[in-house]
Amino acid sequence: MWKICSVCCAWGLLLLISEVRTQSQRRPTFTCGGNITGESGVIGSQGYPGVYPPNTKCVWRITVPEGKVVVLSFRFIDLENDNLCRYDYVDVYSGHANGQRLGRFCGTFTPGALVSTGNKMLIQMVSDANTAGSGFLAVYSAAQPHERGDQYCGGRLVKPSGSFKTPNWPEKDYPAGVTCSWHIVAPKNQIIEVKFEKFDVERDNYCRYDYVAIFNGGEINDAKxxxxxxxxxxPAPVFSEGNQLLIQFLSDLSLTADGFIGHYKFRPKKFTITTVPPTTTTQPTTTRPIPLKYSAALCRQKCKRKGTPESHYCSSNFVITGTVISAVTRGGSMYATISIINVYKEGNLAIQQAGKTMSTKIVILCKKCPFVRRGLNYIFMGQADEEGRGMIAPQHFVMAFKAKNQRAFNVLKNKQC
Incomplete structure (x- = not known):
């Protein structure tokens, strides 16, 4: 009898440990605003990393111990882009009432560390009726007055060669909730080569959670x-087009891994590049959306929709109906966030979900063909790139969607291809 009890107790303990581990690996949920105290913490927009809701005003009040200041660092930001940040934005203030505004932010640019003058800071996020993105993720910490809130990774690299690595490398895994940015600058007549010696970052088919992103130039810009x-x-060796590269590493708040160490060196501009194009390490495909390279030629053609939903259904990788909640022009293309009404064919389209709300990212290669407007409903039939982002070219099928069309599209869902 005693042996049976011992076995049951041991089994119960194992179940308890398993449940604790499972809970520790669950991604945190973020709510709209709140009063936050302590030496450090994490703040995220409502529903992050899913789409934040429209028509909201969320206020977070941070208080650290007396005699210290608040240092706030944004790890990620994705709000509707506007030069004046008039629609969706995040305001940061020193103090809780009538304090100095330290900045207003929107789009996808990640600002540097923000420091309050006292032990209080206020963050306010506002969204309008018709648009949304993934929102923001930020961390705060208490620091002594006038103490710099510098990151413990990243920086500006100007020597002819050098290395960069994740925090804790190689002793243990990189920490959760970290952003590191290395800005490599070579002389104007040289380019930069980057190679990774060791690499282990949380695996995901679309690299949504932890990842390394590399950009030409000195800014985080999807087009570059x-x-x-x-x-x-x-990854395969990477070569810059000019004399600057930006390497960004981001980890979310759950699973981590060993991390990486990479090396860079300056090369003459005429250096022959014989390597294959860089690829996403989770699948053997190129990471820069290939259609963007030929969109300029496509866009010179006359814009005219051809075919029917039935004729395009089988040849399309994904088929969805949804509302355009944000649309930002970059170069000759339009980058849109779609709040999904219905999915008829998912393919490898990356879909985010926050509660009952689903959304996805779509790039319309020619910004005026097809032309879509924010706030309106459409059916989109197109191809998804290797990162799960929808690509719509002029030859793909897009049309305005109305409730009366629902029955016809439900028939398509059962179509055998």
């Missing part, structure tokens, strides 16, 4: 991104 990497295989 060379690649986005995760998994446990080192």
């Amino acid at each position: 991104r060379i690649g986005k990497y995760c998994g446990d295989s080192p």
